[in-house]
Amino acid sequence: MGGASGAASGRLRAALLAAAAVSLPSTAAQLVHVQRIDGSTAEGRVTRIADAVELQTDAGPLRLGWDEMMAMRPASLAPTPAPAPGALTVELADGSIITGRIVDRPDGAALEFFGGAVRLDSRQLSEIRTTGASASASARLAELRAEAEGAQDVLVAARGAESVVLRGVVKQIDAERITFTWNDKDTAVPWSRVAGVRFARPTVRGASGAVVLHGGDVLAGRASSEDGQRVVLRSGLLGEVVLEWSQIERIEWRSERLVYLSTLRPARYEHTPLFDRPWPYRFDRTISGGPIRIGGRAYERGVVMHSRSSLVFALDGGFDSFVATTGVVDEVRERGVVTLRVIGDGRTLWEAAGVRGGQPPREAVVRIRGVHELILEVDYDDDLDIGDHAAFAAARLIRADAP
Structure with a gap:
């Protein structure tokens, strides 16, 4: 299977523009909310995005450096479209996540979305997952996602109400099946029986940011805007993509000053269940494998644990701060009451007690300069451990200067 061609990139640009014109209203959604990596915020109208972000605020012009930025959201969001029946979600090695359907073409299988198509190259694929998988198969795929990458591809298939895990090599992908x-x-294995497949050791391509679209698709690359009206994303795998603001849920920046905890390997995990059932921790997903949501807002990154748990990270002492948005995840609704802690070298640096399901999220901004052991803790509170699924969403470490 080969890489995406220049012609495919051209068709993708045209398809995205057509989708913006036909599927969504064309609005110049220039008023945006900006979040810096230190947790502070700003609001204004975008005048330019290049090496820096330039806004016109009520207080006057504001210029934010690339390494200061974390995310930008349009002030008004369009409705989220529902995924098409039978859709597959493909995660690329650069962090792009695209939902569509697989079609057979003379030059190989391709993922068709937005009316365009991108060829599927196993060297550039991280994961393919289906939307109609059983709960047990989806949970097993989530467990595999948390494991270290292996030397073999891994396929999770449904067998009745249970799931089976196959380890080997993906030989061929087509519209009807995957040959393993x-x-x-x-x-x-027909796609109707597949929960997902994880690919071994893809050729990773780093990206300096990403644009998240309504519906959850993520296009990794560097965003820019010369006039504040449209956003141009330049991607190593997808080429140049032009987007209307009405398509965009948020723009994310990836700074060398910022490290997400979910990209690190914990030194250890300690869990004391109240009863006999043990609970794992999860990175970038809830414990059940769903998206992380707190107070109605979705988070692409985060750490999710069940009480009583401690997740320990060994640091180099060179980070200035730890920042996260915390709370009980929305999927347990109003159940769950926990105490959350951030502990550095044996000292409690931040604590929030009585954190309940259904409450607004709480921001944790913690100074950790010189800390070598950082612990995130989810403890019991009232009501035993029922629904105690808590998240440190967008959990990140920040250095004063890039290394």
């Missing part, structure tokens, strides 16, 4: 080689035997 395991135990020296080729097995064709």
Whole structure:
């Protein structure tokens, strides 16, 4: 399977523009909310996005450096479209996440979305997952996602109400099935039985940011805007993509000063269940495998744990602060009451007690200069441990200067 061609990138640009013109209202949503990596915010109208972000605020012009930025959201958001029946979600090695359907073409299988198509190259794929998988199969895929990358591809398939895990090599992908080689035997598995497949050691391509679209698609690359009216995303895998503000949920920046905790390997995980059922921790997903939401807002990154748990990270002492948006995840509704703590080198640096499901999120901004062991803790509070699924959303470490 080969990479995306220049012609495919051109078709993608045209398709995205057509989708903006036909599927969504064309509005110049220039008023934006900006969040810096230190948790502070600003609001204004975008005049330019280049090496810096330039806003016109009520107090006058504001210029924000690239390494200060974390995210930007249009002040008014369009409705989120529902995924098409039978859609697949493809995660690329640069962090792009695209939902669509697989089609067969003369030059190989492709993912068709927004009326365009991008060829599927196994060297540039991290994961493919389906939307109609059983709960057990989806949960097993989430567990595999938290494991270290292996030398083999991993396929999770449904077998009745249960799931089966195959380890081997993806031989072929087409619109109807995935052909998987395991135990020296080729097995064709229809997509209706597939929960997902994780690819071993893709060729990772770093990106300096990403644009998140309504519906959850993520296009990794560097965003810019010369006039504040449209956003141009330049992507190593997708080429140049032109987007209307009405398509965009948020723009994210990736600074060398910022490290998300979910990209690090914990030194250890300690869990004391109240009863006999143990609970794992999850990165970038809820414990059940769903998206992280607190107070109605979605977070692409984060750490989710069940009481009573402690997740320990070994640091180099060179970070200035830890920042996260905390709370009980929305999927447990109003259940769950926890105490949350951030502990550095044995000292409690931040604590929030009586954190309940359904409450607005709480911001944790914690000074950790010189800290070598950082612990995130979810403890019991009232009501035993019922629904105690808590998140440190967008949990991140910040240096004073880029390394």
